[in-house]
Amino acid sequence: MFQITRRRLLTGTASLAALSGLGVAARAQGKDKVKAAFIYVGPVGDYGYSFAHDQGRKFLEEKLGDKVETSFVESVAEGPDAERVLRQLAQAGNDIIFATSFGFMNPTLKVAKQFPNVKFEHATGYQTAPNMGIYNSRFYEGRAVLGTIAAMMSKTGKGGYVASFPIPEVVMGINAFTLAARKINPKFETQVVWVNSWYDPAKEADAAKALLDQGADVITQHTDSPAPLQAAEQRGAIAFGQAWDMQSFAPNAHMTAIVDHWGPHYVQSVQAVLDGTWKPGDVWGGMKEDFVEMSPFNPKMPEDVKAAAQKIVDETKAGTYSVFTGPINDQSGTEKIAAGQVIPDADLLKMNWYVEGVKS
Amino acid sequence: MTTTLLISILMSVAGAATPLLIAALGELVAEKSGVLNLGVEGMMLIGAVTAFAVAVTTGSPVLGCIAAMAAAAASSLIFGYLTLSLTANQVATGLALTIFGTGVSALAGAPYVGITTQTLGLLFPPSLATDPIWRLVFGHSPLVYIGLLLTLGVWWFLKHSRAGLILRAIGESDMAAHSIGYPVLTVRYLAVLFGGAMAGLAGSYYSLVLTPMWAERLTAGRGWIAIALVVFASWRTGRLVLGAYLFGAVITLELQAKAAGFSFFAPEFLSSLPYLATIVVLALISAGRRNARLAAPACLGRPFRATA
Numbered sequence: 001m002f003q004i005t006r007r008r009l010l011t012g013t014a015s016l017a018a019l020s021g022l023g024v025a026a027r028a029q030g031k032d033k034v035k036a037a038f039i040y041v042g043p044v045g046d047y048g049y050s051f052a053h054d055q056g057r058k059f060l061e062e063k064l065g066d067k068v069e070t071s072f073v074e075s076v077a078e079g080p081d082a083e084r085v086l087r088q089l090a091q092a093g094n095d096i097i098f099a100t101s102f103g104f105m106n107p108t109l110k111v112a113k114q115f116p117n118v119k120f121e122h123a124t125g126y127q128t129a130p131n132m133g134i135y136n137s138r139f140y141e142g143r144a145v146l147g148t149i150a151a152m153m154s155k156t157g158k159g160g161y162v163a164s165f166p167i168p169e170v171v172m173g174i175n176a177f178t179l180a181a182r183k184i185n186p187k188f189e190t191q192v193v194w195v196n197s198w199y200d201p202a203k204e205a206d207a208a209k210a211l212l213d214q215g216a217d218v219i220t221q222h223t224d225s226p227a228p229l230q231a232a233e234q235r236g237a238i239a240f241g242q243a244w245d246m247q248s249f250a251p252n253a254h255m256t257a258i259v260d261h262w263g264p265h266y267v268q269s270v271q272a273v274l275d276g277t278w279k280p281g282d283v284w285g286g287m288k289e290d291f292v293e294m295s296p297f298n299p300k301m302p303e304d305v306k307a308a309a310q311k312i313v314d315e316t317k318a319g320t321y322s323v324f325t326g327p328i329n330d331q332s333g334t335e336k337i338a339a340g341q342v343i344p345d346a347d348l349l350k351m352n353w354y355v356e357g358v359k360s
Numbered sequence: 361m362t363t364t365l366l367i368s369i370l371m372s373v374a375g376a377a378t379p380l381l382i383a384a385l386g387e388l389v390a391e392k393s394g395v396l397n398l399g400v401e402g403m404m405l406i407g408a409v410t411a412f413a414v415a416v417t418t419g420s421p422v423l424g425c426i427a428a429m430a431a432a433a434a435s436s437l438i439f440g441y442l443t444l445s446l447t448a449n450q451v452a453t454g455l456a457l458t459i460f461g462t463g464v465s466a467l468a469g470a471p472y473v474g475i476t477t478q479t480l481g482l483l484f485p486p487s488l489a490t491d492p493i494w495r496l497v498f499g500h501s502p503l504v505y506i507g508l509l510l511t512l513g514v515w516w517f518l519k520h521s522r523a524g525l526i527l528r529a530i531g532e533s534d535m536a537a538h539s540i541g542y543p544v545l546t547v548r549y550l551a552v553l554f555g556g557a558m559a560g561l562a563g564s565y566y567s568l569v570l571t572p573m574w575a576e577r578l579t580a581g582r583g584w585i586a587i588a589l590v591v592f593a594s595w596r597t598g599r600l601v602l603g604a605y606l607f608g609a610v611i612t613l614e615l616q617a618k619a620a621g622f623s624f625f626a627p628e629f630l631s632s633l634p635y636l637a638t639i640v641v642l643a644l645i646s647a648g649r650r651n652a653r654l655a656a657p658a659c660l661g662r663p664f665r666a667t668a
Contacts, residue, residue: 200580207618
């Protein structure tokens with residue numbers, strides 16, 4: 001779909017900034033001030049994923065004050081456009097650039113090679129370089145909580161999942177949701193609808209309605225706007241917020257939300273650049289590290305459901321629960337992970353198969 | 361397939377088609393007068409944010425819709441002044457209007473992110489729409505009926521009214537119309553204003569009916585589909601309504617097929633269906649006549665300077 005973003009207007013500003021950036025000599029050791037840039041896949045006003053990253057950026061500014069100068073470019077299309085934006089930001093004298101969406105992976109890798117003095121951090125991917133680290137959130141821990149609630153509250157035993165793109169991050173979430181749900185109700189099924197966009201409120205809402213039409217009574221989403229929640233609210237179904245507490249959009253439907261906290265990681269990374277100790281990291285934080293948090297449960301949720309959901313949260317924090325513990329069957333019903341085994345992180349990050357109960 | 365499901369699907373089709381239809385009707389009238397306004401997406405966003413802000417402030421979604429039409433028409437007036445009075449390039453100015461609308465709606469909408477409001481209510485009492493069959497007749501948002509009424513109105517206006525004849529004459533040959541004394545610029549200004557108001561109304565559908573909220577770029581490119589629909593319909597009102605509902609159907613069926621677990625086709629293929637349908641229909645249209653461009657108003661996109 002044709003979209004015009006403010007990025008094109010920023011181009012001019014970025015080239016001007018590049019001229020001034022030429023004078024900055026990269027110092028090997030610490031710095032007095034760090035310029036940090038962020039690129040987002042959606043608008044900061046999506047009130048979802050990109051909004052959460054931008055809250056992280058604001059947290060960074062608040063914590064480090066005048067030791068950091070931040071900028072961001074929103075609504076950057078994944079692919080070649082991202083490469084151009086990244087290159088401009090690198091030329092503009094930024095010390096560290098955060099590329100916050102999976103689809104920015106290859107462009108980031110390419111630009112990182114061209115600018116060895118600039119540091120890059122890519123969210124939710126798996127490629128690294130000497131000056132490119134990765135960081136991610138264990139959203140799936142939250143998905144397991146959602147799956148538990150969904151299976152306990154669903155009457156039809158059918159969950160609807162509004163999903164963006166079939167990438168490992170999303171596949172992992174669908175699997176975690178389904179595995180947790182089938183622990184409660186072994187017949188639970190997850191019906192996935194791909195909308196092939198991170199952000200398209202009208203399509204997300206229509207997808208949720210289609211799922212509800214087909215018998216789902218719980219809506220989960222891995223897209224970034226509150227539209228699916230509103231569709232669930234209108235139909236009297238239940239649903240969950242994405243990336244941020246979306247209670248205000250659907251006071252009755254919204255059970256809880258997976259809230260992303262990127263701020264602490266941004267502070268840590270930029271502080272490391274200030275200290276001259278930054279290394280390309282591989283950070284994957286979950287509930288224990290406060291990367292992921294569940295928003296307050298809806299008061300309308302039955303007490304036993306609240307207790308079961310809270311139990312998953314507590315056990316995840318304590319490190320005694322992982323949703324990806326075998327036995328796990330794949331879609332065809334063949335055992336993929338033996339009893340007691342836990343899927344290793346490296347395999348999770350490349351996950352390209354569905355567990356039993358996923359209809360896609 | 362149960363009746364209830366079928367009714368639900370048909371309701372969704374009407375819902376998906378309505379904003380496209382309303383925006384495309386406005387663009388059709390503007391283009392028939394010879395003005396190509398590519399700013400539909402921007403005007404829709406201005407309409408969407410205005411509708412939401414006014415509905416939240418006053419508590420009245422109806423006022424929101426009216427304000428949306430006024431605000432989007434005002435933005436189209438900027439376009440009109442630049443292209444008609446100052447004879448600026450219409451394509452460039454239209455694109456600028458879209459960029460402007462995207463930016464200004466994000467700016468004006470910032471205080472309204474993260475809240476919701478009541479939706480535009482139903483036109484008929486819900487008791488009429490309890491039975492699934494009657495729901496199909498009475499259960500839609502008022503804008504669905506308004507969209508169809510507008511279609512009738514625009515069709516009658518263009519085909520059967522004297523004013524419509526003058527508007528079409530101006531779109532086909534502005535010089536000739538001017539030489540026999542028709543006010544070319546005034547008519548074009550009115551057509552552009554109508555286009556703006558319709559785009560605003562279409563925008564309000566997104567922020568007050570489909571997803572009662574404001575978020576940046578809420579319409580996500582639907583304005584471009586509306587412009588494409590006008591070409592798709594080869595500038596005919598009847599085909600426009602068919603095209604809009606066809607698009608609505610393809611959008612809805614794609615999602616319904618996925619939701620029904622219809623996994624015969626790859627999801628990517630289903631997503632590309634609306635665009636494949638466009639190509640197929642465009643090919644059919646141009647095969648039927650020597651040149652599809654024959655249907656376009658002859659003066660479309662050309663600036664008019666009165667010489668005498």
